Amino acid sequence: MPNQNLFKGRKLVIATMHGKELVIAPLLEKHLGVEVIVPKHFNSDQFGTFTRDIKRAGNQLEAARKKVEAVMLSENVDLGVSSEGSFGAHPSMPFIQSNLELLLFVDRKNGYEIRGHHRTSETNMDGQCVATVGEALDFAQKTGFPEHGVIVRRNEKGRLGIHKDIHTKDALIEKVTEMLSWPFTKSIFIETDMRAHKNPMRMKAIKKATEDLIKNIESLCTQCQAPGFVVIDFEKGLECSLCKIPTDLPLYDIYRCNVCNHSDKKKVTKYGKNADPKYCGYCNP
Numbered sequence: 001m002p003n004q005n006l007f008k009g010r011k012l013v014i015a016t017m018h019g020k021e022l023v024i025a026p027l028l029e030k031h032l033g034v035e036v037i038v039p040k041h042f043n044s045d046q047f048g049t050f051t052r053d054i055k056r057a058g059n060q061l062e063a064a065r066k067k068v069e070a071v072m073l074s075e076n077v078d079l080g081v082s083s084e085g086s087f088g089a090h091p092s093m094p095f096i097q098s099n100l101e102l103l104l105f106v107d108r109k110n111g112y113e114i115r116g117h118h119r120t121s122e123t124n125m126d127g128q129c130v131a132t133v134g135e136a137l138d139f140a141q142k143t144g145f146p147e148h149g150v151i152v153r154r155n156e157k158g159r160l161g162i163h164k165d166i167h168t169k170d171a172l173i174e175k176v177t178e179m180l181s182w183p184f185t186k187s188i189f190i191e192t193d194m195r196a197h198k199n200p201m202r203m204k205a206i207k208k209a210t211e212d213l214i215k216n217i218e219s220l221c222t223q224c225q226a227p228g229f230v231v232i233d234f235e236k237g238l239e240c241s242l243c244k245i246p247t248d249l250p251l252y253d254i255y256r257c258n259v260c261n262h263s264d265k266k267k268v269t270k271y272g273k274n275a276d277p278k279y280c281g282y283c284n285p
């Protein structure tokens with residue numbers, strides 16, 4: 001396998017301080033034959049935090065790039081991976097929260113940059129104001145505490161009074177009671193902890209994104225054999241099985257190599273040979 005030769009035995013650094021290597025490293029080692037290292041003193045929080053006390057460095061991809069570049073430089077390694085999560089409304093289901101995980105693989109020696117993604121609506125991302133200990137406990141229970149972490153803070157946006165390391169129900173009761181007894185405090189804000197090591201749901205999504213990354217690394221350009229030959233677009237027009245008129249379903253996936261720019265299309269097979277008439281504008285207007 002050509003990938004094995006490209007990466008085998010090389011050191012690869014993962015830009016993490018939140019235990020993401022637990023799901024990322026075994027997959028990379030198994031499929032690419034790399035030797036994974038994790039930096040001892042890497043503060044990934046300097047590139048942004050979910051608690052909004054430190055703003056993210058640019059968009060998701062830019063932040064992932066900055067992280068991996070920084071860690072490759074500090075560890076003096078030419079192969080690196082970083083991961084960056086984002087949360088927000090699902091693009092096709094606006095009332096549902098979704099988690100988009102991005103994994104970025106950079107090979108500076110060969111000039112490759114390859115991404116893996118996973119989007120899921122399986123996330124506990126949430127936050128609310130609470131005025132009593134009972135309300136805080138209800139929220140915690142609903143969001144999967146203590147397996148999933150929660151954070152309590154003075155208010156939704158402020159940078160001060162953020163408490164991230166609460167591990168038990170007793171500790172949560174104690175902290176919320178204390179915060180609610182502060183002068184002029186009617187309510188405080190509680191939210192889910194989205195850091196990977198405090199959020200098993202997110203860890204699962206990072207694992208899926210790693211699998212996507214490996215699939216993309218193992219997809220080789222049909223012209224120059226570089227890894228990362230990935231789908232960048234599709235061509236619609238799969239014919240309706242009844243009337244044979246082209247539908248809006250994809251007929252071809254368009255692949256492009258970002259090393260030599262070669263582009264190729266492959267027939268999409270996941271919808272079958274022809275489109276179900278329910279997708280047909282003529283049969284099912």
Ligand SMILES: [Zn+2]
Nearest residue numbers: 221224257260
């Ligand atoms: Zn190519």
Ligand SMILES: [Zn+2]
Nearest residue numbers: 240243280283
């Ligand atoms: Zn039709």
